[in-house]
Amino acid sequence: MTREPIHSPVTDTTLARILVADDDPRLLKSLASLLEQQGYCVTSALGGKDACSKLSTQIFDLAMLDLKMPELDGFEVMAHAAAVQPKCGVIVVSGESSFSAVSRALRSGAQDYIKKPFDPDEMLTTLEAALGKQSLVRAHADVQQRLEKSEALHRYIVNSSPDIVFMLDGRGRFCFINSKIESLLGYDSEELDGKHFRHILDEHDVARGSYALRDPSITAENPRTIEVRLKTRGSQKANRYFEITAFPVDNESWPLAADFNARTPGRKARFYGTARDVTERKEAEAFINFQAYHDLLTRLPNRALFTDRLNLAITQARRNKQKLAVMFLDLDRFKVINDTLGHAMGDLLLQAVTQRLEGCIRKGDTLSRFGGDEFTLLLPAINNNDDARRIAKKLIDAIKAPFQLGEHEVFVGVSIGIAMYPEAGTSLDQLIQNADIAMYHVKAQGKDSYRFYSESMSIDTANRLSLERDLRQALENNELRVYYQPQVCAKNGRIVGLEALVRWQHPERGLLYPRDFLPLAEETKLIVGLSEQVLAQACRQVNEWILDGNKDLRLAVNLSPVQVEHPRFVENLVRQLKNEGFPAGNLEIEITENVIMNDLEQISQKLRELADLGVRIAIDDFGTGYSSLNYLHHLPIHTLKVDQSFVRAIRNGEDDACIVDAIVAMAHGLKLDIIAEGVETDAQLAYLRGLGCHQVQGFFYGPAQPAEAIARMLDWQQLKAMV
Template sequence: MKAMNGDSAKQASRPIESNANILVVDDEPRLLQSLITLLSERGFYADAALGGKAACQLLTQRDYDLVLLDLRMADMDGHQVMDFMNRRDIRAATVVVSGESSFSSVSRALRRGAYDYIKKPFDADELIATVTNALSKRQLERSHDDVQHRLRKSEELHRYIVNSSPDIVFMLDSDGRFCFLNSKVEALLGYSCGELLGRHFRHLVDDQDVAKAMYTFQDPNINATNPRTIELRLKTRGSRKANRHFEITAFPMDGNALGMKATDGVADNVDAQIYGTARDITERKEAEAFINFQAYHDLLTRLPNRALFKDRLNLAITHARRNSQKLAVMFLDLDRFKVVNDTLGHAMGDRLLQAVSQRLESCLRRGDTLSRFGGDEFTLLLPAISSHEDARKIARKLISVLKAPFQLGEHEVFVGVSIGIAVFPDAGQSMDQLIQNADIAMYHVKGRGKDGYQFFNDAMSINNTTHRLGLERDLRRALEQNEMRVFYQPQVSAIDGHIVGVEALVRWQHPERGLLYPRDFLPLAEETKLIGDLSQLVLGTACREVRDWLSDGNQKVRLAVNFSPSQVEHPRFVQQLLAQLDHFNFPAENLEVEITENVIMNDLEQMSRKLQELAAHGIRIAIDDFGTGYSSLSYLHRLPIHTLKVDQTFIRGIRAGEDGACIVNAIVAMAHGLRLDIVAEGVETAEQLQYLRELGCQQVQGFYYGPARPAEEIGGLLTGQRQSVRISKAG
């Protein structure tokens, strides 16, 4: 007999239940051992029974899932063994493996419950496939039996609950007074039966539901075949307990038909007109309320979720359009949250999100909607604003309220927020447009250094989703196909014009768009988390190329590298940087790490530890774009700062009487007082250079000495510089 189809046979070598209990029965030792060995090779374990009597004895001692049974046996044939199993209700699956192949013999075996019949000599794969299928069937039978057993238990429990009358049972007389109550009223509401008998039902019903109850119990259409079911709130004993929700089912009745007597819970002279039950559904109502809350709120922060925010935004747009008003949508993304989450764990991250939510809520007006959009992203709806200034004030308030540190257990952490703002109708006519454009504006904030706000404008439309997806694809390909280039801008001594250092700047040699500058792709690299890979490529390339210049006799040339906030804030920033320097055999004392003031002040305590560790290895620290951030003098004393880089916006103001020149004067004077080096960025004219020399600014960089250049051009300049120095000395 064919045991199974071809597809099943292919699965024969993969037993579904290798720990199944199998009994092999045969009176020929050689065949018996052959079957045991075959099963063992395929991952099954089986007991052997030499003959029918031995099989019956083992079947009474142990539960088996499957019996492989020969029919022709001298002491007790296979049919007798199956009869024995049926009498004892032994429910193991039976597969006959026998040389007896007559129709009558096969038919008898199948009638006695055999699962299948395999003729000797058998095919090994066919046998194993049949065993696998039989065990599968047995496993299903057991699962079915287990389900049936649990169903029976469940039905018994249900009958017990029903028979135990978990509901309040009551009767009302013609005047609406209680004339019968069971003891459940005391367990559920705290009243004894005696307290309520003879009192009108309205004394038990919540004041707001009395009218509904009066209408139901006095409805002339109510009858035995048309009962009324309503939900009412019933009063609990004592004012401290909240009223509970009940489902009331009531219908008229003939009280005399019950043959009631005046006992506990039954009033004298009973004239029952209404019979009813009150089922406590408080938990169900609370669950419904919770499910409804869960559907529209974030359970961690208790704020509205994305669905509720969009619903309210749609309504606000309709109202604003009808009344010719403006509204604003803000997209908020926390800065440095990932660092806290990765460093302190998700539990602390959750606590931080809750604390952030509370601070943000404190800034809202009545009618505003703050929602958690997902992860560390929030959205804020400001309906009915009069101008952009209203949104600007709220944005500034949100940024300010998050500047103070958060105390998470023993840890003091800092986060900031980047906010994109889209104003209706200028920045979008629909819900999706406003959210998307606020998101785009937020990423512009991220791109210029985080912790600020930005209104969406039409110039940002190039950053639409399609463009960003395409650019992200190209950026990933660029990293894989080595399209990134490292250029170097010389840092020149203001005294003698010699190159004393170079700043590594990345460029992208795009195959279609040509040479792209950092402003074109660094914000996207930050957004897509590719900034780490990009920075490793830049640092590795710069270390190799500058190391060659050092080996050629330019030992004092310094390499300046600017690191993004996400890199510096990473908990393993120092270890990863030192590992890279070691890998490229680059001397730490020739590296200068450039970071912005904002990055330092966002978490001064953590940054202090990191910078101290870098300085201990000989690495120099430079503050980039000095004067555009916090400009707090206190951190300059606390940190191992070596260099201040004056932002180019101040250098451009070096003309008679301009404020920019005054700021440069102050910065240079302060740096001299603190014994810090000065690098002036963006020097473009001889006038600017002369002014800076007279101030005592040691180093400059900018287009006056040319733009950033490839490594081979800088190498040529350094070679010429060395030769010039040698000629000068020889002269």
């Protein structure tokens, strides 16, 4: 930090303050004594560290330093001096006389270099010369400063100035104003003559402008500069910002000010000033400030402004013993729309989502775009969890309705995590992080909902990170296993298809089922790589059975929404089938109604392309989703899979099975195949067979089993057929 000298510039060198630094006490004392005899004010420093300490606390005109000192050498002391008081001169007094040392010292700022042992007369002559130079430098700086002020003053009175130049009398009335007022504000300079300067001030700035002229501290050397808005007239539009610099004048300094205005003799100018138009600068500053704290796409506060407001809200909540809520919102299926329709449509969607979200919140709430498709919402001063729950439900309902993006109708959802102050944290970072954790738990449990943060979630999050790491390794180490559940003809009991189901042979936790890791795979986007591995294994295995005599055997695979909604879904699937040499006619892909209805137009096109190649399309969990029967007429659907929850309703009577009855009847009418899932009993099988259900699968014929067990079942089936 630079320290200004607290004494006047040295003119009498005997009054100079000198710091002497050396690590040799004897030499230090000798040099200090010599200088004190000459009338100098000497401070001794034993070593470099002591010298730096004194430079930090005292003001010196000159420092005389040895180069070789322990702890801190002379070069380090010079660097410190340059930092804390750059006006302090330096003379090196050292036994080191090599060219490199001398050169380095002079480059480091030393004014001169004296070799030990020194001649006293030479020492004093060098010292006086250095102090004289210091005095000249200070005097030059003082003159330069006065010249700069004088030049600035003269610039003000140049009538060709691009700024408004004006003079006021003692009562604040205009007695001169240049013609620049006409082009900038639309006033005639003559009409303002004799009018008070308040006449052109914006009403919000009248008080500040009046006070500026009454301030007794302003002088010609210390003018007052303020920013105010001036009123425009005529063709001018909005009021404009001006930077006004003004100061009082007197007859001695400004003889012409006594009777400046010839039309009103005797009126004396008492204030001189200029007004510079800074409207564009103010607008640029406002825009830069807006950019710094807002997201330009949605015009919402950004992360920086959100954290500022959250900090303030936490302080107020702590003081007033109130609650507040932080919500973390993440759009569901946004990435798919962005990848499919393009970033321009994605931007339009974000703007449309913002409008709906803003319609659900209170005036004092803060909705911000945190990044990408993530938003945060601050609800200050709420009463309880129910207030936050009510807002969360409104947000979810607002986003559920379809969005119209040009010719496209798209659906998104929103997953919301909620952290309450002070239960879920008392600091900014805790509340945001815990709201984020709660949001991820919503994602893992099906999306399009909300959850409040609880401490158990932190434990789950730690497990989640560990499981995510293990899952990535599982993909690299081929730890995934494919199990197969038979799809059996209801009439003759023959295996006509196999549904491929994934298992994870975890090296430590043993065999894991889909419910243990598929939600995480979806959330982390590992589902694509996982599905490709499963499909590759299943295609290779089932192809062997097809070539081994089971030529009509069908492979059924479940596909995740992420895969189906990907722009290159068809291209990727076809490429993988070709790589594995698997016949497209033996593949049946299973997707849910919700996936279809999320983007009916795009999904329809993809399914038609696959159907044209011979791939069969099955609707999984039919009846649990949108159940909009209209799409069944327009899509190449081959099979409906009755969800096991409906099959479970079948008991001994027919009353509890009305939904199954309706689905089977509808499938027959549309000439679609039917597969009933979750068949476990003779009664269920008999009932379904009586309805005319084509195929069944479930524990009645066994759970999903590894390839070895399925191979034995197929061999036995072939053997029976031969008998």
